[in-house]
Amino acid sequence: MEYNPHRSEYWDERAFEENMKLAFDVCNGCRLCYNLCPSFPELFQIVESYDNDAAKVTRQEMDRVADLCFQCKLCYMKCPYIPPHRYDLDFPRLMLRSKALRVKARGLSRSDQFLGNPERVGQMGQMAPGLANWSVKNGGMRRLMERMYGIDRRRHLPRFAPRRFSEWVKRHSAPALPPLEEVDVVLFSTCTVEYHEPGIGQAALEVLRHNNIRAAVPPGQRCCGMPALDGGDMEGAIRRAKENVDILAPYARAGKTILALQPTCALLIKQDYPTLVPGEEAQMVARQTQDLTQYLADQMKRGALKKSFVASPGPVTYHLSCHTKAQGIRRAAKDLLESIDGCQVEMVDRCAGIDGTWGLKAQYYDEAIKVSAKLTERFQARHDTAACSDCALAGLQIETVTDAPPVHPVQLLAKAYGLEGGAS
Ligand code: SF4
Numbered sequence: 245m246e247y248n249p250h251r252s253e254y255w256d257e258r259a260f261e262e263n264m265k266l267a268f269d270v271c272n273g274c275r276l277c278y279n280l281c282p283s284f285p286e287l288f289q290i291v292e293s294y295d296n297d298a299a300k301v302t303r304q305e306m307d308r309v310a311d312l313c314f315q316c317k318l319c320y321m322k323c324p325y326i327p328p329h330r331y332d333l334d335f336p337r338l339m340l341r342s343k344a345l346r347v348k349a350r351g352l353s354r355s356d357q358f359l360g361n362p363e364r365v366g367q368m369g370q371m372a373p374g375l376a377n378w379s380v381k382n383g384g385m386r387r388l389m390e391r392m393y394g395i396d397r398r399r400h401l402p403r404f405a406p407r408r409f410s411e412w413v414k415r416h417s418a419p420a421l422p423p424l425e426e427v428d429v430v431l432f433s434t435c436t437v438e439y440h441e442p443g444i445g446q447a448a449l450e451v452l453r454h455n456n457i458r459a460a461v462p463p464g465q466r467c468c469g470m471p472a473l474d475g476g477d478m479e480g481a482i483r484r485a486k487e488n489v490d491i492l493a494p495y496a497r498a499g500k501t502i503l504a505l506q507p508t509c510a511l512l513i514k515q516d517y518p519t520l521v522p523g524e525e526a527q528m529v530a531r532q533t534q535d536l537t538q539y540l541a542d543q544m545k546r547g548a549l550k551k552s553f554v555a556s557p558g559p560v561t562y563h564l565s566c567h568t569k570a571q572g573i574r575r576a577a578k579d580l581l582e583s584i585d586g587c588q589v590e591m592v593d594r595c596a597g598i599d600g601t602w603g604l605k606a607q608y609y610d611e612a613i614k615v616s617a618k619l620t621e622r623f624q625a626r627h628d629t630a631a632c633s634d635c636a637l638a639g640l641q642i643e644t645v646t647d648a649p650p651v652h653p654v655q656l657l658a659k660a661y662g663l664e665g666g667a668s
């Protein structure tokens with residue numbers, strides 16, 4: 245199977261269809277993933293309609309299965325046939341290849357152009373955040389957005405912050421960018437934090453400073469590239485990944501830890517940048533990148549974080565996001581938060597059904613709500629507990645049905661320390 249977009253085989257339609265037919269045949273025989281997402285039931289139904297002969301599946305049917313994949317990566321974690329097995333099956337990457345080939349042949353849809361470029365959306369919203377926030381709540385504007393960009397009118401969308409995270413950094417750091425030798429860790433802030441949730445970045449910087457960990461936020465960072473990949477814009481994803489590698493490589497080379505503030509971005513940098521950007525630098529960046537919560541949990545465990553708190557979050561209902569799990573992280577938030585006196589964490593290990601841009605689209609909204617039903621039921625049933633998730637996009641799904649947006653673990657930690665960036 246070919247997963248490297250820099251090889252010509254990746255873009256060969258016939259080779260791709262052969263790979264897909266093999267994958268369909270293997271999955272149809274295996275069926276371990278039957279209940280993970282809508283892709284697999286669709287796949288089984290298609291193959292069964294040909295008397296289990298996957299060789300007869302058409303390109304349009306392959307597209308249907310690929311369109312139902314929202315890149316949660318749960319099947320990859322479960323699959324016994326991932327590389328280096330001889331089947332060499334990486335089902336989520338094969339679905340991305342399907343979309344990339346389609347975009348190469350037919351171009352990007354208007355919806356994927358819009359959703360694949362969160363920086364442009366963020367910059368537009370930041371010109372007049374009040375107006376932008378009114379628009380995302382206004383019924384008429386939402387109908388227009390649904391018609392123009394395919395974003396479901398019922399979906400809660402991220403609010404635009406009054407000020408960008410990078411502006412806050414400039415005002416609260418002197419110098420704004422310390423010299424490399426005076427830095428312990430660098431933050432990869434992510435579009436979510438830059439335009440919508442600067443409180444996560446503020447809490448991260450304050451918690452790190454409180455614990456004498458010197459942090460820098462290098463300017464010029466781009467979107468990690470995942471929203472572009474989601475829509476099949478491989479060229480856009482590669483371009484963004486390359487720019488981020490150029491910015492982060494000097495820190496990685498000097499052995500600094502790169503802390504990604506959102507799990508999807510951390511996962512992409514760690515697992516995909518070495519393929520998207522050929523060469524040693526992307527590999528170094530991938531090796532040095534960690535999820536913020538994992539880093540803090542490790543530091544707490546080794547006694548490098550202070551344990552004197554002024555408050556406790558009390559009981560917490562925590563959502564374990566798919567992309568946190570896909571990084572091999574399960575207990576980090578629980579361990580971190582339970583080091584605060586009086587804090588007990590109930591972990592909800594259920595998919596939110598958004599994973600990028602999929603759950604925002606009108607044609608998948610109802611499926612996304614079904615996928616996330618067990619998660620949202622648990623959050624609806626909680627009483628007097630703090631709602632928490634590393635993933636702000638998953639938080640949107642929780643907010644859609646509970647009207648209570650969860651906060652990032654670092655915000656609860658900052659509040660427990662009595663720092664300004666703590667969740668209010
Ligand atoms: S990555 Fe998730 S959504 Fe995609 S096929 Fe696998 S389980 Fe389904």
Ligand code: SF4
Pocket residue numbers: 270271272274275276277278319320322323324325333335
């Ligand atoms: S992705 Fe792997 S585990 Fe899932 S159905 Fe296919 S072969 Fe089985």
